[in-house]
Amino acid sequence: MAEAVLPGAIPALGADDIVLPFHIAPLDTRGRAIRLGPMLDSILVRHAYPRAVERLLAEAVALAALMGSSLKFDGRFQLQTRTDGSVNMLVVDLSTPASLRAYARFDAEAVAALGEDASAAALLGKGHLGLTVEQTALNSRYQGIVELDGQGLEAAALQYFRQSEQIPSAMRIAVGEQLVAGGGRRWRVGGVLAQFLPTSPERVRQADLDPGDAPEGTTRHAVPEDDAWIEARALVETTEDIELVDPDLGLDRLLYRLFNERGVVVSDPVTMLDQCRCSEERIRETLQQFAADDIAEMREPDGLIGVTCEFCSRKYRLSL
Helix, strand or coil, X not given: CCEECCCCCCHHHHCCCEEEEEEEHHHCEEEEEEEECHHHHHHHHCCCCCHHHHHHHHHHHHHHHHHHCCCCCCEEEEEEEEECCCEEEEEEEXXXXXXXXXXXXXXXXXXXXXXXXXXXXXHHCEEXXXXXXXXXXXXXXXXXXXEEECCCHHHHHHHHHHHHHXXXXXXXXXXXXXXXXXXXXXXEEEEEEEEECCCCHHHHCCCCCCCCCCCCCCCCCXXXXXXXXXXXXXXXXXXXXXXXXXXXXXXXXXXXXXXXXCCCEECCCEECEECCCCCHHHHHHHHCCCCHHHHHHHECCCCXXXXXXXXXXXEEEECC
């Protein structure tokens, strides 16, 4: 169901832990806004990551939810990085429509050396960002790869949209900490993704990618941006970090603040869930693929095999 944004009219539109689809018809722009609070905290707290790693993983979770929540079929969306940085792997897995799980692999000493306020680019280093879509019914799998070379996740995702999907896109993601009584803190993340989707394909033409080896003096291909997209992109880019994470500024109010002069319409919000896919049955199926000698080495003195899920930290003790 689509609704014109009237701030505060529908409490769910201003809640935490949702993705809120929106449409600005006069600008031929569609998008999604996200705000995660308690659900994000529940994912991060079970791992006791360093503060810098928590912030980076929070951004990755928001990015995966913004991209994966648009899928309209039974399947999965996965964001994964493999790099030479102090955080050498991030994995965020979304099972449609809204079940999220995530973890990070890192070098604790290297992360500590960079400091608590290290940027995403510094933590990631060089490598690749992989974005994978799996459609269960068709048993199909598509993966897009973007090189990570000194940029953060937000910039890499925009590069993916430009190269792989060829859709003009604008994005803002911010991560913040909320102090609570007693000296504790909670993580929050918010973001907006807008994409230019007019009916005429001529209006979404973009400049060719730089070939990198063109002779010096070669004139680069240039295509003027559509006026509607210039306006939509500029509005998204004006969004401040505090607006994206402010617990007192619901997503409905944020979208109204950004786009009310053009008339923004929202659809039903998608409630995001901290929900792992691990189970004893799945783990048994995985273990049965190992050779008997490998299984024997895994056994503990009591004859059981201990397995801990990297995503949710749940511990299993199985007999085979």
